[in-house]
Amino acid sequence: AVGCAEGDDLAALELDIGRIIAIEPAEQCWSNAVAGIPAEFRKPALDGRIDQPDASVDLVIVLNALHHIANVESVVAEFGRILRPGGKMLLREPTYSMGDFRQPRQGMTRYERGIPVKLMRRLILCAGLNVDRIVYRNTPGLPELAGKLGIIAFNNPHLVRMDRIVSSVSRFNDRYWRARLWQKLAPRWAVYLASK
DSSP, X not given: OBSOTXXXXXXXXXXXXXXEEEEOSOGGXXXXXXXXXXXXXEOOOTTSOOSSOTTOEEXXXXXXXXXXXXXXXXXXXXXXXXXXXXXXXXXXXXXXXXSOTTSOOTTSOTTOOOOOHHHHHHHHHHTTOEEEEEXXXXXXXXXXXXXXXXXOGGGOHHHHHHHHHHHHHHGGGOOSOOOSGGGGOSOSEEEEEEEO
């Protein structure tokens, strides 16, 4: 699990696995277990290398972490290296620019930016993995409306289904730069399932 913090996103997946190796820079998030699963936390290397032998893990999970780092290509290549044959990778990332990163943006780190679907797909393939499925999610409007009503959108199965439909319909509008209002009506995330 890469960039998993305390593992809240992992807990929601209800994983049935024996052990988690968590690559997480924030030591204040480290613990001996994540969602009741024994965990070993490690700091990431600046060059993207993961301290793990070749073909030694069954599952790589990265949820909204890659867009915070500079060397995405190197890190994705490491996922391909450490996955066993038959192993799976679950990856979720924003797909758009997330605003003009030359200016301060409220709630974001200085250079935070999404990763276009075409680029992410190419990086996954170059890492020696197959892209089994890409699912689009989080079209603007629904999560914000749910929040105003006091509902956590992605904890509600009806809203998740609604988002899936709206994201599928609006994905034709997916583009990296979304300067105009009509360009913003497109999914903000892509979820990738890949295998080795």
